[in-house]
Amino acid sequence: MLAHERFGSGETLVLVHGIGHRRQAWYPVAEQLAEHREVVLFDLPGHGESPALVTNGRPIKEVLQEQLIEFFGELGIDRPHIAGNSLGGRIALEAAADGLVSSATALAPAGFWRDDRDFAYIRAHFAVLMTAARVTAPFAPSLATSAVARRAMLASIMRYGDRLEAERVLGDLGSMVAARKALRTIIRSGFPFDAEIAADVPVTIAWGTKDRVLLPYQAARARQQLPHAEHVWLPGSGHVPMSDDVDRVVDVLLRGSSHGLRASVADVA
Known part of the structure; x- marks a missing residue:
């Protein structure tokens, strides 16, 4: 099983870290989230304390999807809310497209770069x-x-x-x-996000205005590709915004997993 932590109460919110990171990336916001959600943190394959990433020549998307489905089954959770950062945001969007989750919130998701x-x-x-x-x-x-x-x-x-x-x-x-x-x-296998997400799966995409990894122009590409999603800015935050602006990130994650955002958050989009 993937290394994980599970705590809090309420609807289940699974949090997925970015490439090269680990589940502790979510610690700055986890305690506040756990007051309203059952929070699940886990290390992706090949990261943190989880087993190695083994592809056996299969596409990365297929391997990670299989691991996520297996993980949900082992924990006994069905269509939880999911949120992710960077690669984790991409995984959250793919899970939404595959009908595995009730809502998806992506913080600077991978897959919206312009070209090679x-x-x-x-x-x-x-x-x-x-x-x-x-x-x-x-x-x-x-x-x-x-x-x-x-x-x-x-x-x-x-x-x-x-x-x-x-x-x-x-x-x-x-x-x-x-x-x-x-x-x-994972990076060798990178390709742009091109999946379609059903209209009945709420999606929120948030981007730090000071992101130096996935540059903020990509937020416009995400907005164009996913026009029905809620799109918000995280003013002054970098690529990993959970430490940069704890309160705003908590607000976005809670409201993204509540099927909507209030105007005070959305007004900076």
Whole structure:
């Protein structure tokens, strides 16, 4: 079984982290969410504490879909709400298209780049991240004690990395290095999102205005491709917005899994 945590009460909300990350990415918002939802956090295959990602030559989408269906079955949950960030956002949208969930909320979902050149930028960004994590590993424990250094180390994926404690930052960096094989396999298989989502499955897409990984122009492409979804901005947030703006992200996730957003959130879209 995939490594996971399950807590809180209410309708089930499954949270899916991004590529190279781990379930702890959701910790900044999990406690508030658990006051209103049963929260399920898990590590994707090849990430965190989960077993390795094994494709045996099969398409990544097919493998991840199969893993998600199996995971839902093992937990005894049927058509939960789902939310994800980056790759996790793409997985959430694919799950909505496959009719596996009651609603989907995607924070900067992968799959809305413009062309091969844009995708090359994304691949290069993660290659630099991986190299930096590996090269700085011997010095990371001392660097992480400094809030300024933590912010600098995480600057490409979030604006306020200094808000994370040193132990979390070190764990995230170590997890990224350990996930390098899965990361390469997934990125090599990347292709634009092109699935259709039934109109009766509520979808919310939110994008940080300071995203340096999946650049904010992609939000317009998502809006064009999924016109019936709720589209909102996360002002001032980076690619991993859960630490950058806890209250707004909690609000978006709760309202996305309540089949709607209030005007005060939607008015920045």
